[in-house]
Amino acid sequence: MSILAWIVVGLVAGLLGKLIMPGDDPGGIIVTIIIGIVGALVGGFLMSLLGFGDVSGINVYSILVATLGAIILLAIYRAVVGSRTA
Numbered sequence: 001m002s003i004l005a006w007i008v009v010g011l012v013a014g015l016l017g018k019l020i021m022p023g024d025d026p027g028g029i030i031v032t033i034i035i036g037i038v039g040a041l042v043g044g045f046l047m048s049l050l051g052f053g054d055v056s057g058i059n060v061y062s063i064l065v066a067t068l069g070a071i072i073l074l075a076i077y078r079a080v081v082g083s084r085t086a
Helices: 003-020 028-049 060-085
Strands: none
Touching: 003 028, 003 060, 028 060
């Protein structure tokens, strides 16, 4: 997948992850995009390890996998950042 495709899928995945897990997160839209892009990588890696295929292009499956990865990373991000501020 090209860099532009990763950014588009990451943006959509980050926004969907934010809609599914709303809350006050520092960083705004830039952090959301980064979490989405990294989530696409993590989700694609995990799905390929489990034998379901990987993220390949801009399609519904890729966005769902990337969103799952973004949700996982968002939960980890909140746990780490939340434990620092508490």
